[in-house]
Amino acid sequence: MDNYLLIPFLPLAAFFVNILFGKTLIRDKSHWVSLFAVVCSWVIAVMTLFEVIGGRTVNRDLYTWIVSGDFRVSVGFLIDQLTAVMLIVVTTVSSLVHIYSIGYMHGDKGYYRFFAYLSLFTFSMLMLVMANNFLQLYFGWEAVGLCSYFLIGFWYEKKSASDAGKKAFIVNRFGDFGFGLGVIMIFLTFGTLHYAPVFGSVNGIVGKTVDFLGLQVDLPTLIALLLFCGAVGKSAQLPLHVWLPDAMEGPTPVSALIHAATMVTAGVFLVARCNPIFVLSPPAMNVVALVGAVTALFAGTIALVQNDIKRIVAYSTVSQLGYMFLACGVGAFSAGIFHLYTHAFFKALLFLGAGSVMHAMAGELDIQKMGGLKKHMPLTYWTFLLASLSISGVPGFAGFFSKDEILWRAYASGPLGHLLYAIGALTALLTAFYSFRIIFVAFHGKFRGTHEQEHHLHESPKIMTVPLLILAAGALAAGWVGIPPLLGGGEHFAEFLAPVVGHAKGEGTHAEEWATMITAVILGLGGIAAAAFVYLRKSTLADTVAGRFSFIYRLLWNKYYVDELYDTIIVRPTFWVAKNVIVGVTDGKIIEGIVNGVPRFIGTLSSWLRNIQTGMVHQYAAVMALGAFVVIAIVLFW
Numbered sequence: 305m306d307n308y309l310l311i312p313f314l315p316l317a318a319f320f321v322n323i324l325f326g327k328t329l330i331r332d333k334s335h336w337v338s339l340f341a342v343v344c345s346w347v348i349a350v351m352t353l354f355e356v357i358g359g360r361t362v363n364r365d366l367y368t369w370i371v372s373g374d375f376r377v378s379v380g381f382l383i384d385q386l387t388a389v390m391l392i393v394v395t396t397v398s399s400l401v402h403i404y405s406i407g408y409m410h411g412d413k414g415y416y417r418f419f420a421y422l423s424l425f426t427f428s429m430l431m432l433v434m435a436n437n438f439l440q441l442y443f444g445w446e447a448v449g450l451c452s453y454f455l456i457g458f459w460y461e462k463k464s465a466s467d468a469g470k471k472a473f474i475v476n477r478f479g480d481f482g483f484g485l486g487v488i489m490i491f492l493t494f495g496t497l498h499y500a501p502v503f504g505s506v507n508g509i510v511g512k513t514v515d516f517l518g519l520q521v522d523l524p525t526l527i528a529l530l531l532f533c534g535a536v537g538k539s540a541q542l543p544l545h546v547w548l549p550d551a552m553e554g555p556t557p558v559s560a561l562i563h564a565a566t567m568v569t570a571g572v573f574l575v576a577r578c579n580p581i582f583v584l585s586p587p588a589m590n591v592v593a594l595v596g597a598v599t600a601l602f603a604g605t606i607a608l609v610q611n612d613i614k615r616i617v618a619y620s621t622v623s624q625l626g627y628m629f630l631a632c633g634v635g636a637f638s639a640g641i642f643h644l645y646t647h648a649f650f651k652a653l654l655f656l657g658a659g660s661v662m663h664a665m666a667g668e669l670d671i672q673k674m675g676g677l678k679k680h681m682p683l684t685y686w687t688f689l690l691a692s693l694s695i696s697g698v699p700g701f702a703g704f705f706s707k708d709e710i711l712w713r714a715y716a717s718g719p720l721g722h723l724l725y726a727i728g729a730l731t732a733l734l735t736a737f738y739s740f741r742i743i744f745v746a747f748h749g750k751f752r753g754t755h756e757q758e759h760h761l762h763e764s765p766k767i768m769t770v771p772l773l774i775l776a777a778g779a780l781a782a783g784w785v786g787i788p789p790l791l792g793g794g795e796h797f798a799e800f801l802a803p804v805v806g807h808a809k810g811e812g813t814h815a816e817e818w819a820t821m822i823t824a825v826i827l828g829l830g831g832i833a834a835a836a837f838v839y840l841r842k843s844t845l846a847d848t849v850a851g852r853f854s855f856i857y858r859l860l861w862n863k864y865y866v867d868e869l870y871d872t873i874i875v876r877p878t879f880w881v882a883k884n885v886i887v888g889v890t891d892g893k894i895i896e897g898i899v900n901g902v903p904r905f906i907g908t909l910s911s912w913l914r915n916i917q918t919g920m921v922h923q924y925a926a927v928m929a930l931g932a933f934v935v936i937a938i939v940l941f942w
Contacts, residue, residue: 386805576640660768673757740831
């Protein structure tokens, strides 16, 4: 298992090679460096998974990183069941995105830079999930945020792309500030930042309180909620969700890698990794579950009316991340990670399928300007359809097993769980509807684009469609490792993760489990049927409903005006303070006053002193006599 050290460091080496030599020596062959590194990492990750299945885990410090008094942190690696799952997710999706990007980014002037950033992101994400202490976790956390800034704003000459990169970076600072405070609280409480001693002694803080902003707050609750602040930002949950839809300005492979399958799931991973802390605080668990459930429904309603194909899938990502937090909040951490695992396949497939459509449509994103693409792009259509069936929870597909596991665990968790189940089931209906809205509007019917676009319609090259086919297999079969006992399975996935995240708590009968499962399936199939009726049978019905319920339509179209609200209460006041106080007063009056005022005063004083130098001896003698008189007077009267 010692080869696990190569998993993160091979992509790091690829980054340095590409960023240093990609522009001059390697040029359009830079993808081979990054692809070789990430595929080797994937092979080693698979080998590591089998060793973990065999019962071997590792918790090893590589070298001492920081020593300052009692503060001591190492660069170290923890390879356990949770890490093994995340390694497979990250390296698998990253490898396929690298392959896909060869075709998608072909001819781009920043080709070498793109693959360098992909390698750096992969390294950062791997360091995050392999860390054995909170400071290294925080390092990886901030590094993936930096890489997302690079990749979202990759086409930096495009203002919307550069603005989206800044938005993602700034919004995440709010959540990461809370996360940073949580890490500090952990050190102050336990005297260490390493997982093993923290989680081993965490029961000792039960019942303890701490003075926080003048209030006595339960210590486990405070630590858990501060950590959750970081998860809310990174995983785009309410109220810090606004950055992720705008992040679609980056190249589509970036959306698949960072904003669907890996980086945005870091928050879910954090909560699952820190489950020993979260389970000590029922209020914190309720907050996690409620934020997840509300976000899932909130994002699902917005996706109903959007026309940008990538933004629809982006809001779908926000919604599915809500499902994962819902699972973690009711104590079903393994169900949350199971959905993270299956989601990586079908959501990456949706994003790359959207990229394939854009490739054929010369960058067009509006599904209302598409139509009839099925006959021109059969491979893209069928793979996109499989991903949509999976995310809709159709029985047999990966999404069915993981999503229904979450809904059942929510229902079985108690009275609040019944409400959470209702929200999750309603979200399943919306998910199926908007997913198949894309299918029926973009791939069926008549083509509604320009004649030139129709003339150039074609299937994407094999370098792009082969990853789609591989991901389609995952969207179909990835969930088979977690078939519940009710359907004849053995819950192998949950049992595999149990040593790290424990077993889900909650009670319920087989009849209730069947009922929740059948209800969710009926709602999912109902959403598909409703989308077929609205967009295939009654094509004018959507416009009629939008016109009749214009207020609700505008509210959803404008994403509940959250961006406008933030612009009013945060962005504009910040710019006003920056312009009128920081620049106008602090910089313009105080700093500039000192910097320019002192030389101006010296110049004025010098001009006045020059007038004294008259060259007349009797005037000098009079001044000297006056000075002597003043000195004598001071001595006599002091």
